[in-house]
Amino acid sequence: MSIVIIGGGQGGLQSADSLRTEGYTGQITIVADEPGLPYQRPPLSKDYLTPGKEALPLPLRGEAFFNDKNIRIVRGVAATAINRQNRTVSLADGTTLDYEQLVLATGTRNRSLTCAGSQLPGIHSLRTLADAQALHTALPTARNVVVIGAGFIGLEFAAAARAHGCNTTVLEFAPRPMGRALTPVMGDWFAGAHARLGIELKLSEGIDRFEAGEHGRVATAVSTTGASYPADLVVVGIGVLPNDSLALEAGLETGNGILVDANLRTSDPAILAVGDCANFPHPLAGGNIRLESVQNATDQARHVARSIMAVERGQTEANPYTDLPWFWSTQGPYRLQMAGLAHPQDDTLVLGDPETARFSVLCFRDGVLAAVESVNLPADHLAARKLLGGSTRLSRQEAQAEGFTLKSAAKSLLAAPA
Numbered sequence: 001m002s003i004v005i006i007g008g009g010q011g012g013l014q015s016a017d018s019l020r021t022e023g024y025t026g027q028i029t030i031v032a033d034e035p036g037l038p039y040q041r042p043p044l045s046k047d048y049l050t051p052g053k054e055a056l057p058l059p060l061r062g063e064a065f066f067n068d069k070n071i072r073i074v075r076g077v078a079a080t081a082i083n084r085q086n087r088t089v090s091l092a093d094g095t096t097l098d099y100e101q102l103v104l105a106t107g108t109r110n111r112s113l114t115c116a117g118s119q120l121p122g123i124h125s126l127r128t129l130a131d132a133q134a135l136h137t138a139l140p141t142a143r144n145v146v147v148i149g150a151g152f153i154g155l156e157f158a159a160a161a162r163a164h165g166c167n168t169t170v171l172e173f174a175p176r177p178m179g180r181a182l183t184p185v186m187g188d189w190f191a192g193a194h195a196r197l198g199i200e201l202k203l204s205e206g207i208d209r210f211e212a213g214e215h216g217r218v219a220t221a222v223s224t225t226g227a228s229y230p231a232d233l234v235v236v237g238i239g240v241l242p243n244d245s246l247a248l249e250a251g252l253e254t255g256n257g258i259l260v261d262a263n264l265r266t267s268d269p270a271i272l273a274v275g276d277c278a279n280f281p282h283p284l285a286g287g288n289i290r291l292e293s294v295q296n297a298t299d300q301a302r303h304v305a306r307s308i309m310a311v312e313r314g315q316t317e318a319n320p321y322t323d324l325p326w327f328w329s330t331q332g333p334y335r336l337q338m339a340g341l342a343h344p345q346d347d348t349l350v351l352g353d354p355e356t357a358r359f360s361v362l363c364f365r366d367g368v369l370a371a372v373e374s375v376n377l378p379a380d381h382l383a384a385r386k387l388l389g390g391s392t393r394l395s396r397q398e399a400q401a402e403g404f405t406l407k408s409a410a411k412s413l414l415a416a417p418a
């Protein structure tokens, strides 16, 4: 048996690693279109851009991993087509790989702007190591930075630019930062926190066009309100699109990503998909969802390894994938951690004092705890993961009791007989 994995990122590498851990002894080949050793993306918008920090990529696995685990990696070569009938994958270098099981871990690509001037030199996006290297070089001499989009990556970059002493403006079309993922109370708190860092956060204001200066580089960003902002460095962070074209062209079901079932199998049972590119059913989402996080990519990769091995051994497939989603983002001095999936309509309860920048927002849905957002309180986050991962549900009434803490609630939950 041989397994091919397309994509050498978080989900692809973890799939290969977990297959070996689960006892798979056949051939594993990872096809990775990026050059070099696969690396971690989260530091690219954080430590990597911090003033004075060395710009070294953090590898996902060391060079020795591939030899030690007998995993072949084809680097700097894209997979170009899947032939489902012959069970082969064609690569851009003209070679073909046979598979019995295929894992798609192709991730996402950045959405790009189409407004006037969006191709001017000085306008960047941030996803790959090459993108981060370009920004690492540009930041020390930049003066006026404009960020388009107040999502996680845009705001992480804005905090880094501010730390370099740049005048930093963020334009966000929506009325709140990170509005798709955070509760309004947390979104509003972050709007204030970025203002305290000295970042100009312009909400309900999008980009209309960019204008060039005398050297042909970007010099001005003109917003939808007609306001002009000086800009010698621009970062566009307006979200991503799933890399699902290989799947689509192979006739697999797609729609905001590659559609998979509860065991992460596509409409062809010999092909699975994990990570940012997979659109999967999850009980907490009340339907299908596509998540963009390290947790999701690595937990799904572990799941497909178990699933493939169960079938290989003639056992029933693993239980459906239901792992608790969690996420983090570091924006200047603020470490945001989220457990569960918050909805903007959730009934919220704040624990701790937001003025101290150490607090948690508990989200209740139908009267029980559904998600927790924490700022600079890693112990609350870990406790929230235990609570939300267990079968007991915490009510709002219990959380409002005198002396309640997430830590003590998680402790008593663990101590309770199963």
Ligand SMILES: Cc1cc2nc3c(=O)[nH]c(=O)nc-3n(C[C@H](O)[C@H](O)[C@H](O)COP(=O)(O)OP(=O)(O)OC[C@H]3O[C@@H](n4cnc5c(N)ncnc54)[C@H](O)[C@@H]3O)c2cc1C
Residues within 6 Å of the ligand: 006, 007, 008, 009, 010, 011, 012, 031, 032, 033, 034, 041, 042, 043, 044, 045, 077, 078, 079, 080, 105, 106, 107, 108, 126, 127, 128, 153, 243, 246, 274, 275, 276, 277, 291, 292, 293, 294, 295, 297, 326, 327, 328, 329, 330
């Ligand atoms: C700057 C930045 C900061 C982030 N910060 C955080 C964070 O703080 N916390 C967090 O949880 N998540 C963060 N993320 C998101 C996280 O990195 C992703 O969710 C995670 O990497 C997803 O893993 P993946 O394997 O699905 O995709 P990726 O890790 O993106 O890997 C996909 C790989 O597949 C390759 N590929 C695509 N098509 C082909 C093809 N046809 N042939 C061969 N290779 C192909 C791509 O080039 C890519 O290398 C961040 C992302 C970015 C960009």
